Amino acid sequence: MRLSALFIRLAAFCLAAIVCGFAARAVVTTVETRSVETVGVALEEQGHAFASVLGDGLQVILEGEAPSEAMRFRAISTAGGMVDASRVIDNMTVEDSAGIVAPEFSLEILRNDSGISIIGLIPALSDRDDLTETLTDMAGENSNFADFLTTADYDVPDGWDGAVAFAVRALRQLPRSKISVRAGRVAVEAISDSREQKAQLEISLRRASPDDLLITLNISAPRPVVSPFVTRFIIDENGRRFDSCVADTAAAESRIVAAAQAAGVEGQIGCMVALGAPTTRWADAVTMSIAALDDLGGGTVTLSDADIILVARTGAVEGNFDRVAGELENALPEIFALEAILPATPTQSNEGPPQFIATLSPEGLVQLRGRMSTELLNSTAENFARAKFGSADISMATRVVDGLPSNWSIRVLAGIAALSQLSNGSVVVEPADIVVRGNTGSPAASGEIIRLLIEKLGEAEEFEVSVTYVEELDPIAALPTTEECLGQIMNVTESRKIRFEPSSATIAGAGAAILDDIKEILQRCADLRIEIAGYTDSQGSEDGNQRLSQQRADAVLEGLRVRRVPVASFRSVGYGEADPIADNETADGREANRRIEFSLIVPESTEELTGLDQIEAEAALEAAAVEDTAAPEDLNE
Template sequence: MRLSTLLVRLGVFLVAAILCGIGARIIVSTVEARSVEAVEMSFEEHGHEFATVIGDGLQVILEGEAPSEAMRFRAISTAGGMVDASRVIDNMTVTVTDSLQAPEFSLEILRNDSGISIIGLIPAASDHEQLTETLAGLSGEDGNFADFLETADYDIPLDWETSVDFALRALRQLPRSKISVRAGSVAVEAISDSPEQKAQLETGLRRTAPEDLLITLDISAPRPVVSPFVTRFIIDDEGARFDSCVADTAASERRIVAAAQAAGAEGRLGCTIALGSPTVRWADAVTMSIAALEELGGGTVTFSDADVTFVANPGAVEGNFDRIAGELENSLPEVFALEAILPAAPSEISEGPPQFIATLSPEGLVQLRGRVSDDLLNSTAENFARAKFGSSEISMATRVVDGLPNGWAIRVLAGVEALSKLSNGSVTVEPESVVVRGNSGSEEAGAEITRLLIDKLGSSEEFEVDVTYVEALDPIASLPTEEECLAGIEAVTQARKITFEPSSATIAGAGAAILDDIAEVLQRCADLRVEIAGYTDSQGSEDGNQRLSQQRADAVLDGLRVRRVPVSRFRAVGYGEANPIADNETAEGREANRRIEFSLIVPESTEEPTALEQIEAEAEEASEEGATE
């Protein structure tokens, strides 16, 4: 009885063990099949067709030939994302390539007041030592220079040296900059001292950049500090317009301009983005006030920091004005204080108001005429005009009269100062208004005059500013091109010739006056690249003529340097008796051949061949000689 019970239990145990083994095999087979299927589908999705997936129990074996080490690693990572990475067995190989692909060479140069640092990967064949010496020299004796360059032994890419040369030229002009260099492209990020300097730098860098080089310039200028922070918007019979507009951010400018356009302003609109706003809600206040002015039907709203002056046009309906002004006063942010003014309706006046008129001619002649209150104001206005215009060309046609209104002296002097902001124009001062009209080479002149008059007279005073921007008067926009600069030099030297003492490099005769005129032309030309070429006649030895021509070209270069011409981008070259322009057999011909010529340097034509180009040229020359033999 006991034996049969034991046998039954043993049988049950064996049957259970067999069933567990069969179940485990089924589970393992299922996991294996699903793992292989999941990895294969992922490989197909990611483009890893080169890999074969084999299941071995719970392990996933990868076989095949990967085109690169990177592709092999990606395939392993893809498989590890579908199954546990510990189950992935890598049996793949990598295709053997004949040569490794060259890396992308690049530089990044950082320069600030504390020094210069450079980081990147450059070809081993490039002149690393000269590059670091140049940058160390730019950092100065007291500056720091940090070199984090790495080299790789590959051929120098096409346009690499051209890119590096341009980057170094740009770095000399940009004391606070980051310059990124790749073969065929240079990206410049820099900070300038002013918008005028920003325009000069951008113009100069683009002019001197080689044609095939991709240049990206991001030069920023600091935002000006405006005090008081003034915006003035007018709606009258002439239409809606800004006399002055400032904003604290670009987003604020867009909102203010949109409000002005909705109120009927047309044409080119914009605000000066500056520092000095009394609140971050500046745009809210300005846009509310412009909308209120539009609803009123006309008038003037003036912001001077947090003071707001809301003036209706004469004859506005009093009830409507009170309602709109009240709603605006309650809607403005708390920091703003509103003064609402409803002028009385105009009445007939039999006699014209007293006037003071100041005019500035395009030639610089200043004339003051009209009425002044006393001799002290008369002399003060004359002396103030001489100080502001820096000229003795002041014509006085004023008359001292009694009975002028209070504050007349302030209005007269403010008008003279406003006129000094123009290139030419006029200012008319009356008891109830000041009118400024004229032309300027600065796009900000109108806004600057508006801020000046508000500061001197107060935001509630009536004045009109009508200033036209004339590009020809803009010192930045009117900078001459390289070709115009060279044409100016040719005009100076067309009828005159720089001469030297016999067998000497000493400039003789009227040469000094000619250099004065050339220097005057070059002072207006920024970042000009000029070659000063010296030539002689054929008398004397060839070596002696070459040395003499070099000395004479150097003498001209030194003469321009003494006259404070920026000659860092000039070069003096002596060509001796080469390239004659006349017959050396006659005295007249020899005289013509002894000359100094000026020409523009074209960067592409002056580049030295790279080491690789020299090797290729020598190999080609040797091959041609072998074929000839």
């Protein structure tokens, strides 16, 4: 009886224990589920979706890869805010930190009359000592060299050494410059002495630049200093024109040109903008003088610094002349002095005035003929001509006579000096007049001749300068424009084809001769940016056609490179079977579509940029090029 009761009690205890165990497990499961859900929602709201939440009884386990140690810590803190922090188990990892990125190395070199300074960050492995030694030698003993370079211990980037070498080479040619260098890129800002030197420097530097170096040149030519500051306006039977026109500012030039146009000058005209004006009111004096001469109806007006010579035409009405001259004299700025001349009517004579005539042929032959006052002047004139023209080919046909004016020797030598400013022409010297006529390749020649004659003879002397600027004689202006260069390439490629071996980028047949002709054209073209585009027909796969067209465009570019064409500003692009110009269903159409096209690379923006920003822009050195595409250059499969 007692044993049975004990068994019943033991069974009841076991049953109670089992029930309690199940109840405890249910409670733990509920707590675990709610903890996981609560922590997961909190992590999601705080932007820690990288962390996943697992439950293990009362413990909350965080797993996943945190972007950073800070994000890992924030995730743990968020979980600890939802449940007891002691229940949070951290099994998260942290992403590997990215390696420290090497800095962008750059340096800037400044050079002027006081010396050279260099500043920037360069690789520690580059040859700093050699660079500084070279620049120190370049600066010279009497100039300063300032070294503000710092180094960083990183690998030398590709293109760095070539950029630095080119910068040093450019610096040797540019005594007043700033050169900025980055890997594969160089920007040059400099001042030249003249526009001719500017063009020569640009051509020289572009030809010397490595093919893989992107350079930007911003070389300026300062305004010339003109003395005396001369403007001369003429109205005669040949029309209305400037013999010389100089302005002190661009705004003054616009006003002077407008006054000349109002006086009847036609066509495109312009003035040299230069330094040396006697006053900021130069444009006022010039415009008043032009208007006065127009009112007179003919003659010349010459402004030389602050002196103004107004010469009326022969036969002008005296009363009208006095009125115009008086109004002009009272209206001029105070600094200017006016001399008004009304020529007397010449008397008739059967004998012409004595003359000295000098001529210069296009071949360089100089002939002197006419009258000389003394044997000494005759010998002096010959020697002076040899010195001025640099030639022994001087033909003398002069004779010594009596009765010539006392200033005849000055007028003869001034005439020879004036002739030396021309490419070809003549000068006629008479007692009352000097006439210079001819052609020149310098836009400033007419002004230079007038200033020379005024300096030697005086402002009141009569002379006529009729000089024609011929662009073909100008070594700078004769350089072809970008459009003309591309047009010449079109002429070369119109009737001939660059042929390639079948399914390859190897140039075959007469292609090499065509590249030789293109090389001759490109070597005469400065600062040219060209895209060489390759195209195929539609046979074959699209990817294969694109690769072949790129390889063929690259082959043309490489062909020009090995011919020592400066192609640093060129690019080659393969367009595959895109943009067909004929029907790919016919053999002739496919032949036409297999082609190379040359086109100008046009700037995306016409905004003027400076410094290294220009490196990313298309050069505009004067005006933006107008896009033009050459005639197709066919390719053969």
